[in-house]
Amino acid sequence: MPIDAAKAVAAEPRSAEIAWDxxxxxxxxxGLGAGVPATDADELRYTLESRLHVLPSFATVAGAGMGVVGGLGAPGIDIDLAAVLHGGQSITLHRPLPVAGRAVSTSRVAAVYDKGKAAVLVLRSEAADADGPLWTSDAQIFVRGEGGWGGDRGPSERLVVPDRAPDATVERPVREDQALLYRLSGDWNPLHADPEFAKLAGFDRPILHGLCSYGMTLKAVVDTLLGGDVTRVRGYRTRFAGVVFPGETLRIRMWRLTDADGGDGGGGDGDRVQVTVTAAERDDAPVLADTVVTVADPS
Incomplete structure (x- = not known):
């Protein structure tokens, strides 16, 4: 079997230095569509160096996403990358991200689950600088055709959408060139740029990166419900439920979770915002599901 689950989980973590400015x-x-309108004061927080703050989902690309790369190269993992799908992503923030930094990113395979027709790798990366931990990130990677060895199936939690109108609904257009710009942050998969490669993968044209939709969604929540304060984000998780094509529109619905909605939305401290994301032009086809942003009270 190309995946040796026990060997992969027992392997020593891999570390690499990363830096950004x-x-x-x-x-x-x-790459997430920030800067429209270009002179808007709220957008300048994302684009002008003298006012810059850092959206927490930047952790997924800091160092060109070396945590996931390191995990896929772990002992016991020998897979065809064409069979790999990004199934979900979560980030826990230990403190706000600096505009410029240097850190050590440590990656390992935290778990391997047997889903029958597929395996799921949980690739965990932890980043810390001289002042201590910055973030912990888990990528859930589906590997088609690698299940069936009788291992632990792992969690399969699905969130129920609150039975009431959203507290906010916004739409965010995806530019035709957005995948071309987003890939400059480190994800060079030709699936997002090359029409011929996209056809080989079963799509009639290139698709948007799932992590781009992920970042766009967090920006929408921060700007709409958190007063633009990125430092209030403590955690963010999602399941990738469907594709987005450049030129489409993301419809993002947000609920501030209450006790009446069935609890805190995912465990741990802090308030929570539950989110669904759909493709507006395709009859609200699912894009992101089981999505929760954990937030701290305003300081």
Whole structure:
């Protein structure tokens, strides 16, 4: 079997130094569609170095996403990358991200689950600088055709959408060139740029990166419900439920979770915002599901 679950989980973590500066942060924000309108004071927080703050989802591309790369290269993992799908993503923030920084990213395979027709790798990366931990990130990676060895199936939690109108609904257009710009932050998969490669993967044209939709959604929540304060975000998780094509529109619905909605929305401290994301032009086809942003009270 190409995946040796026990060997992969027992392997020593891999560490690498990563660094970023304001240009990396600005490029990431632009790849999410920030800067429209270009002179808007709220947008300048994402684009102008003298006012810059860092959207927490930048953690997924800091160092060109070396945590996931390190996990896929772990002992016991020998897979065809064409069979790999990004199934979900979560980030826990230990403190606000600096505009420029240097850190050590440590990656390992935290778990391997047997889903029958597929395996799921949980690739965990932890980043810390001289002042201590910055973030912990888990990528859930589906590997088609690698299940069936009788291992632990792992969690399969699905969130029930609150049975009431959203507290906010916004739409965010995806530019025709957005995937071309977003990939400059480090994800060079030709699926997002090359029409011929996209056809080989079963799509009639290139698709948007799932992590781009992920970042766009967090920006919408921060701007709509958190007063633009990125430092209030403590955690963010999602399940990738469907594709987005450049030129489409994301419809983002947000609920501030209450006791009446069935609890705190995912465990741990802090208030929570539950989110669904759909493709507006395709009859609200699912894009992101089981999505929760954990937030701290305003300081």
């Amino acid at each position: 304001h240009k990396d942060v600005q490029l990431y924000h632009l």
